[in-house]
Amino acid sequence: xxxxxxxxxxxxxxxxxxxxxxxxxxxxxxxxxxxxxxxxxxxxxxxxxxxxxxxxxxxxxxxxxxxxxxxxxxxxxxxxxxxxxxxxxxxxxxxxxxxxxxxxxxxxxxxxxxxxxxxxxxxxxxxxxxxxxxxxxxxxxxxxxxxxxxxxxxxxxxxxxxxxxxxxxxxxxxxxxxxxxxxxxxxxxxxxxxxxxxxxxxxxxxxxxxxxxxxxxxxxxxxxxxxxxxxxxxxxxxxxxxxxxxxxxxxxxxxxxxxxxxxxxxxxxxxxxxxxxxxxxxxxxxxxxxxxxxxxxxxxxxxxxxxxxxxxxxxxxxxxxxxxxxxxxxxxxxxxxxxxxxxxxxxxxxxxxxxxxxxxxxxxxxxxxxxxxxxxxxxxxxxxxxxxxxxxxxxxxxxxxxxxxxxxxxxxxxxxxxxxxxxxxxxxxxxxxxxxxxxxxxxxxxxxxxxxxxxxxxxxxxxxxxxxxxxxxxxxxxxxxxxxxxxxxxxxxxxxxxxxxxxxxxxxxxxxxxxxxxxxxxxxxxxxxxxxxxxxxxxxxxxxxxxxxxxxxxxxxxxxxxxxxxxxxxxxxxxxxxxxxxxxxxxxxxxxxxxxxxxxxxxxxxxxxxxxxxxxxxxxxxxxxxxxxxxxxxxxxxxxxxxxxxxxxxxxxxxxxxxxxxxxxxxxxxxxxxxxxxxxxxxxxxxxxxxxxxxxxxxxxxxxxxxxxx
Numbered sequence: 001x002x003x004x005x006x007x008x009x010x011x012x013x014x015x016x017x018x019x020x021x022x023x024x025x026x027x028x029x030x031x032x033x034x035x036x037x038x039x040x041x042x043x044x045x046x047x048x049x050x051x052x053x054x055x056x057x058x059x060x061x062x063x064x065x066x067x068x069x070x071x072x073x074x075x076x077x078x079x080x081x082x083x084x085x086x087x088x089x090x091x092x093x094x095x096x097x098x099x100x101x102x103x104x105x106x107x108x109x110x111x112x113x114x115x116x117x118x119x120x121x122x123x124x125x126x127x128x129x130x131x132x133x134x135x136x137x138x139x140x141x142x143x144x145x146x147x148x149x150x151x152x153x154x155x156x157x158x159x160x161x162x163x164x165x166x167x168x169x170x171x172x173x174x175x176x177x178x179x180x181x182x183x184x185x186x187x188x189x190x191x192x193x194x195x196x197x198x199x200x201x202x203x204x205x206x207x208x209x210x211x212x213x214x215x216x217x218x219x220x221x222x223x224x225x226x227x228x229x230x231x232x233x234x235x236x237x238x239x240x241x242x243x244x245x246x247x248x249x250x251x252x253x254x255x256x257x258x259x260x261x262x263x264x265x266x267x268x269x270x271x272x273x274x275x276x277x278x279x280x281x282x283x284x285x286x287x288x289x290x291x292x293x294x295x296x297x298x299x300x301x302x303x304x305x306x307x308x309x310x311x312x313x314x315x316x317x318x319x320x321x322x323x324x325x326x327x328x329x330x331x332x333x334x335x336x337x338x339x340x341x342x343x344x345x346x347x348x349x350x351x352x353x354x355x356x357x358x359x360x361x362x363x364x365x366x367x368x369x370x371x372x373x374x375x376x377x378x379x380x381x382x383x384x385x386x387x388x389x390x391x392x393x394x395x396x397x398x399x400x401x402x403x404x405x406x407x408x409x410x411x412x413x414x415x416x417x418x419x420x421x422x423x424x425x426x427x428x429x430x431x432x433x434x435x436x437x438x439x440x441x442x443x444x445x446x447x448x449x450x451x452x453x454x455x456x457x458x459x460x461x462x463x464x465x466x467x468x469x470x471x472x473x474x475x476x477x478x479x480x481x482x483x484x485x486x487x488x489x490x491x492x493x494x495x496x497x498x499x500x501x502x503x504x505x506x507x508x509x510x511x512x513x514x515x516x517x518x519x520x521x522x523x524x525x526x527x528x529x530x531x532x533x534x535x536x537x538x539x540x541x542x543x544x545x546x547x548x549x550x551x552x553x554x555x556x557x558x559x560x561x562x563x564x565x566x567x568x569x570x571x572x573x574x575x576x577x578x579x580x581x582x583x584x585x586x587x588x589x590x591x592x593x594x595x596x597x598x599x600x601x602x603x604x605x606x607x608x609x610x611x612x613x614x615x616x617x618x619x620x621x622x623x624x625x626x627x628x629x630x631x632x633x634x635x636x637x638x639x640x641x642x643x644x645x646x647x648x649x650x651x652x653x654x655x656x657x658x659x660x661x662x663x664x665x666x667x668x669x670x671x672x673x674x675x676x677x678x679x680x681x682x683x684x685x686x687x688x689x690x691x692x693x694x695x696x697x698x699x700x701x702x703x704x705x706x707x708x709x710x
Contacts, residue, residue: 012038083440086433086488090495095437103536103598104383105487111494113627114547120623121608121615137603138657138665147666154663163670172681175674184275184591185324185675186284192682194290198252198263201290202270206245207281208235211273219276222476223317224413225310225369226265227361234262261308264291268314275322285324289682291315304345306366312339313373321529323592324675329384336377337389343370349395360403367400371417375424381431382480383533388432419463420477423456427481430488450488457481479517479530486512486537498629507635513541514643532594535581539602543609545636546574550612551628566633573640580649582606586661589668596672606654 013035014021022028026037088095089111096110109115125132142150155162161181164170170178179185189201202208212235216228238259240249252263267287274283295311316335319325347355348370352363373390380386399421400414430449433441457478464474489509496502517534549571556564582602588595608615616624657665 012040082443084443084446084492084495085436085440086491087435087437103540103601104483104533105385105537105540107385108487108490108494108540108544111491112544112548113623113629114544114551117551117615117619117623117627118543118547118605118608121618124618125608133601133604136600136665136669137607138655138662139669142662150659150662150666153659154666157663158667163667163674165666165670166673166677172678175678179671179674179678183278183282184285186282187286187678188284189286189290191286191289191293194263194267194293195251195254198290199247199250201284201287202267203281203283204246205239205242208270211270211277211280211283214273214277214280215269219272221409221413221416223314223372224410225313225365225372226269227365230361231269234259235266238262238266258305258307260294260297261305261311264294265307265311265314267291267294268311268318272314272318288318288322304342306346306369309339309342309346309369312342313369323528323594326593326597329386332380332384333386336373336380336386339373340377340389343373343390344394349390349397351397353398354396364400364403367397368413368417370395370397371399371421375420378424378428378431379476379480381435382427382484385431385434387435388428392428416474420460423453423460423477423481426453426456427484430484434484434488446488446492450485453481453485457485475527475530479527479534482512482517483533483537485509486517490541498631503632507632507639509541510636510639513537514639518643518646528588528592529594532585532588532592532598535585536598539578539581539598539605542574542578543602543605545631546571546578546609547612547615548627548629548631549574549633550609551616551624552630554616554624555628566637570633570637570640573637573644576644576649576651577640577647578602578606578609579652579654580647582654583652586664586668590664590671593672593675596668599668603654610655 008015009023010021011023011027011030013033014027014029017029019029025039026035030037085093087107096107109119122133139147151165161178163178164175176187180187190197191201194201203211212232220226220228238252238254239247240253242248252259254260268291270283271285271287271291274280291311292315295308295315316339319331319335343349348366352358352366357363357366374392377388377390381388400417402411402414406414426449430453433446433449460477486509489505489512493502493505493509496505517537549567553564553567553571556562556567582599585595585599585602589599
């Protein structure tokens with residue numbers, strides 16, 4: 001013990017007098033002198049020494065704890081939860097943005113190392129020619145003499161049905177006359193004044209009855225938002241009496257403000273039914289434009305009406321699936337958001353029983369509309385990656401109930417809603433994760449949810465195998481679920497990179513794309529939109545893989561490694577699939593504007609990929625190296641070969657077209673240019689804006705902004 005820490009035992013008096021103390025209380029000296037015997041100093045000293053000893057012990061304990069913490073921090077990477085954000089770069093965590101999603105899942109093109117090379121190369125091409133992507137590559141290099149020859153031949157072959165190009169100087173009326181030879185693009189009546197010209201816009205009464213019956217037999221299961229009895233009653237009331245299957249009124253009978261949106265709803269039902277059965281009595285394209293005119297004048301933000309909501313839902317449905325229209329994500333986001341907000345204003349998010357609606361028919365209808373819109377919103381988000389507008393926690397609307405003595409179709413619809421509800425609940429969770437930007441998600445949470453969705457999808461599929469009559473609207477569930485599963489697994493592959501786990505996710509996404517989705521295909525007009533998006537997905541992923549394979553082959557050849565047989569085989573399979581689907585889009589392009597837009601895109605990419613060496617040269621070698629990582633090529637080849645055999649594809653060429661193929665390409669281009677000219681020249685404006693009607697405006701977005709590198 002040091003001197004400083006020596007314990008003091010003497011009382012205060014003995015210590016001050018420096019005499020011996022016998023340490024009693026009182027001590028002998030204080031007792032003899034009759035003084036108070038106090039040990040103040042000695043006790044303070046003892047307390048100080050005791051505390052000092054305790055401090056040393058605590059210090060050693062703290063030091064031991066700090067050493068343990070330091071050791072744990074060295075292993076903190078093992079303790080951290082792995083997270084993922086699908087809207088950030090997987091390499092540097094910078095936010096990824098697609099302001100205008102022209103086609104679904106384009107965010108992948110900013111994540112995939114192979115496509116990043118293509119994007120950079122496209123940027124160089126755009127710098128040289130800003131319009132490089134705006135025309136068909138089959139027509140881009142045609143000599144003027146060749147084009148004149150093909151035009152003359154097309155006029156001779158097609159006669160009156162020949163569609164002129166904008167450079168040939170035809171008037172709008174002449175263009176409308178030519179396009180009207182195709183029943184799908186018939187023009188009739190003054191859509192800008194739909195009430196005055198209403199009966200010139202629609203077929204006769206006998207044909208309308210057939211079209212309405214078609215709607216409720218074949219289309220209603222997909223969009224069951226109308227009561228058939230009430231709808232037919234309103235037709236008779238608003239359109240008036242008939243003689244020999246023809247209307248006798250000159251104008252619709254408008255008894256209330258609600259009759260205006262009903263007219264729009266009726267026009268849309270006719271047009272949709274005709275597009276489903278094109279052999280029926282033609283329903284002009286102007287019926288759609290008349291319905292739009294009515295809904296523009298009927299402000300649903302001021303007048304909250306269930307009929308107006310039904311008309312808006314039907315208009316939106318038509319715009320999504322209509323072959324002559326091309327819908328981008330911005331319209332999808334805004335339109336479904338407006339519909340959801342109108343549901344809130346009409347209290348559809350509250351169960352009818354709680355708001356005093358006791359009519360069983362109205363209860364059933366309101367529940368169907370609400371749950372249909374919730375599903376529509378989730379499907380939109382699954383495909384277009386739009387943001388959800390609804391809040392399930394703010395809703396207590398029950399699922400539609402089975403009604404005694406209801407028609408078999410109505411019972412089937414309700415059963416379908418019940419069977420698919422759990423799947424949609426899980427799908428909603430998945431799209432919520434996919435849309436998160438500021439918050440990461442634990443990877444384990446994503447993987448568990450993916451397994452749940454797949455399991456629930458298999459359960460759903462097992463319940464519909466024996467019901468062939470419901471395939472039409474079951475596919476509306478199966479398509480978007482598989483679309484999102486494929487997207488998520490491919491994203492996980494890019495996130496994990498060239499690891500065994502990453503390759504597992506790559507094969508999983510390829511299995512869904514080339515096997516599961518390939519078997520889920522309907523010939524229905526309204527599912528053609530999903531078919532086209534499926535073709536887009538196949539083309540996008542095959543383009544990614546083809547660029548990756550080219551980079552790997554390039555790496556092997558530079559290393560003088562000639563063992564590239566499997567890679568060459570993979571490239572061959574990918575090229576067959578890519579070229580075959582681009583040709584397929586050519587067949588769709590005579591009817592579907594969406595197909596024509598996609599064909600131009602992928603024709604350009606096909607031309608670029610035919611000279612992939614230019615892509616490699618124009619990029620940084622480090623980027624090329626990052627794309628040249630190995631993939632499970634043998635397993636991928638098996639899936640590709642299986643897909644080619646299933647589709648019946650054979651080797652084909654794109655860039656050695658016959659004259660007839662070039663004429664078809666020119667006519668498709670002229671068709672959609674003519675439709676755009678007609679639409680632009682006949683846009684309906686409010687009176688105050690007529691003065692600037694002819695001022696040039698950019699009505700379309702720059703379709704290739706997403707390829708430009710910011």
